[in-house]
Amino acid sequence: MDDACQPPARPKVLLLAYACSPNRGSEPGLGWKWAVESAKNFDTWVISQEGEFAGEIRGYLKEHGEISGLHFTFIHKNPWAKHFKRIGVLGYLFRNQWHRHAFRVAQRLHQQIGFDLVHQINFTGFREPGYLWKLDIPFVWGPVGGTQNYPWRFLGEADLLGALTEGLRSVLNRLQLHFSPRVRQAASRASLFLAANSTIQRDFARVHRVEPILMLETGIHSVAASPRRPDSNRRVLHILWSGDLAAHKGLPLLLKALSHLSQRLPCVLRILGTGRLQRRWQRLARRLNVAGNVTWMGRLPHQQALEQYRWADIFVFTSLRDTSGNVVLEALAAGVPVVCMDHQGVRDIVTEECGIKIPVTVPSDVVIRLSEAIMTLAEDSVLQERLSAGALRRAREYEWPRQGERMATLYRKMLGEPAGQLDPQPAPLARNGNHWLFCEAIRNAAKNWGKRAAGLIAVSVERVSDVGADELFGILLYHRVAPHDPAFPEPSLNVTPERFREQIAGLMERGYVIRPLREVLRNRASGLPPPSRTVVVTFDDGFASVHADAWPVLKEFKAPATIFLNTAFMDSGEPFPFDRWGLAHRQRLPAEYYRPLTSAECREMAEDGLVELGSHTHTHIDFRSRPVALMQDTQTSVDLLRKRFGLKEVSFAFPGGRRYSGHSGEEMMAAVKKLPVTCALTTDGAPVDWRTDPFGWGRFNVYQWDTATTLTAKLKGCYGWAPKLQERLSLCRSRPRTCASGNGQGF
Numbered sequence: 001m002d003d004a005c006q007p008p009a010r011p012k013v014l015l016l017a018y019a020c021s022p023n024r025g026s027e028p029g030l031g032w033k034w035a036v037e038s039a040k041n042f043d044t045w046v047i048s049q050e051g052e053f054a055g056e057i058r059g060y061l062k063e064h065g066e067i068s069g070l071h072f073t074f075i076h077k078n079p080w081a082k083h084f085k086r087i088g089v090l091g092y093l094f095r096n097q098w099h100r101h102a103f104r105v106a107q108r109l110h111q112q113i114g115f116d117l118v119h120q121i122n123f124t125g126f127r128e129p130g131y132l133w134k135l136d137i138p139f140v141w142g143p144v145g146g147t148q149n150y151p152w153r154f155l156g157e158a159d160l161l162g163a164l165t166e167g168l169r170s171v172l173n174r175l176q177l178h179f180s181p182r183v184r185q186a187a188s189r190a191s192l193f194l195a196a197n198s199t200i201q202r203d204f205a206r207v208h209r210v211e212p213i214l215m216l217e218t219g220i221h222s223v224a225a226s227p228r229r230p231d232s233n234r235r236v237l238h239i240l241w242s243g244d245l246a247a248h249k250g251l252p253l254l255l256k257a258l259s260h261l262s263q264r265l266p267c268v269l270r271i272l273g274t275g276r277l278q279r280r281w282q283r284l285a286r287r288l289n290v291a292g293n294v295t296w297m298g299r300l301p302h303q304q305a306l307e308q309y310r311w312a313d314i315f316v317f318t319s320l321r322d323t324s325g326n327v328v329l330e331a332l333a334a335g336v337p338v339v340c341m342d343h344q345g346v347r348d349i350v351t352e353e354c355g356i357k358i359p360v361t362v363p364s365d366v367v368i369r370l371s372e373a374i375m376t377l378a379e380d381s382v383l384q385e386r387l388s389a390g391a392l393r394r395a396r397e398y399e400w401p402r403q404g405e406r407m408a409t410l411y412r413k414m415l416g417e418p419a420g421q422l423d424p425q426p427a428p429l430a431r432n433g434n435h436w437l438f439c440e441a442i443r444n445a446a447k448n449w450g451k452r453a454a455g456l457i458a459v460s461v462e463r464v465s466d467v468g469a470d471e472l473f474g475i476l477l478y479h480r481v482a483p484h485d486p487a488f489p490e491p492s493l494n495v496t497p498e499r500f501r502e503q504i505a506g507l508m509e510r511g512y513v514i515r516p517l518r519e520v521l522r523n524r525a526s527g528l529p530p531p532s533r534t535v536v537v538t539f540d541d542g543f544a545s546v547h548a549d550a551w552p553v554l555k556e557f558k559a560p561a562t563i564f565l566n567t568a569f570m571d572s573g574e575p576f577p578f579d580r581w582g583l584a585h586r587q588r589l590p591a592e593y594y595r596p597l598t599s600a601e602c603r604e605m606a607e608d609g610l611v612e613l614g615s616h617t618h619t620h621i622d623f624r625s626r627p628v629a630l631m632q633d634t635q636t637s638v639d640l641l642r643k644r645f646g647l648k649e650v651s652f653a654f655p656g657g658r659r660y661s662g663h664s665g666e667e668m669m670a671a672v673k674k675l676p677v678t679c680a681l682t683t684d685g686a687p688v689d690w691r692t693d694p695f696g697w698g699r700f701n702v703y704q705w706d707t708a709t710t711l712t713a714k715l716k717g718c719y720g721w722a723p724k725l726q727e728r729l730s731l732c733r734s735r736p737r738t739c740a741s742g743n744g745q746g747f
Contacts (some may be wrong), residue, residue, distance in 0.1 A: 037404025039070035053638030103131035129186030142194030143217035145323030162247025199343035219487035227389035237267040239314035245275030257370035259288040310333035331396035337387035337548035473534035474715035482545035497549040506708020564616035614651035624662035627671035659684030
């Protein structure tokens, strides 16, 4: 046959699958599925274990026939390994020995065959990166897991051994992530680094300065054809839980939630799995008087376990430490709505279209929220049906053929071939080709590094000097408080809910007291200084995320705050016109990330008593050198706030807010003083002397990188040089900033 008629040779791929079997689930099943999917597009060789899996693979291929393009090489494992695999250090040493042997075999195979790339495909906990990165071909590592830790506040939910184990694991995790030479070398050598969840993606990006691509390490075989319809004749809610009965699985949280529901909701719980803590948790169920509602099913064959999803109305996943959660995918594939923790891998899998996610705050709060979520689903059959349909849509995104094609697309990009149509789901950064987005990312990165450096210098100054005066207090300024979706660039001026909570808690632990702005203003009018270590918390613009993610934290710590609203945009589902991040990504983001607050949300917070509402002008346009326009626009905003919410006193904050940029200043302040407002806050970052005119009090912008330590340095006045330096640099530039681009983003 003429060579021109020969089909082009397929690239050659070497996979390292420590565990691989067509007859098992978990890691062996993952190794098999990834190998089969790879062979659809590439000539694939797999290195795996001889004793444990070789017989199963050979038997399968003998019964079902060889798979085109798929070849296996098996390596014997040390016979002592099976006796010590559950003893952490010894198990690790035996696995490391196997990886060393696998590297030598890979070297010989590469000399014979000439691979185009090599991929360590499973058992990819970051602590054991193997040695294939030493080969002189592109190395793919992952999807890598393992950096996620058990939340410290939940150690009391574990038994003593579990708490000690999880605490020690967290410490060792941190040490290995930062200091392991092989982890560092593998991460830097990898041509393609895949992170199994956004926690791992964040950790490696932060510690090793790499850009992992987010990709779930597992997949689903099949998805139900149609969504489930709640049985109107059923009077008892069916709840399913599945997993090892181990400390990190968090089952006591669900048992305690059931005890809250026992008098209000007829429900039964089936628990699939076995483990060391089964008897302990059975005793807990009896103490909580829910033992009669719970059936302990034990460990079922996989097919029988799948049948349990057809029994369930909802699936609850309480794991406090997990890379992802195969059982969550199985629930979604059966069309079962999921209630889960809002962290780690399951946060990436479950969306608001298919489940309810519970913020991981403190155990008592999680128990209450779990019970409320279960009650909500029990009472709303329409919601159940909608989430069931969403579960099926979400599960289809993780079907194995789609996962395989995503991986093939990544391989092709690495090898310089035309890529397929499916991008990794989700991608590490959402780039739409817009030149502005790229330039904005570079500009923001440079600004953030400058701000971080200023923060570190401020902390150093605070530690070596006696600063701070009793007559001074500080005002903090937040904007958006929303989770960071790693599929997108970080939004401007965003603090995640977890970091927001750490900041508030940390300040309180340092003796700071968060007080209402109105109280400070009234005391000043009476000639009374604010108590020592007073802090005021404010939010500008009025993003919906303040209601969804900041307000729960404020209520938890009984911390008052003021929200300065751009009243023209309340009740709109569209991004603010000055929110370029929201405008750029609105088509792919839930509306809660970018939309303004609704009137109902504002009213709910105001009636609670912790939150007061203020004006941030009506339209948030650029009012520089236009004091009359500012006054007219703000009057519209004040009138609306009074009419809609019955406010008697209205506070005000300048949009943009910096004096040097012209967004505030004497002329603008004089205009605002003619309005019925109690103050006019700027964004000039400095502590406030209560005796000065409140129509000019400054505020500190708060950033994601801020900790209680850096905020303390700001509040004590160790940060004042930074905005002054920025002002001097800005005055040297010929092109002025605009309100839309600056938005008060000073130091």
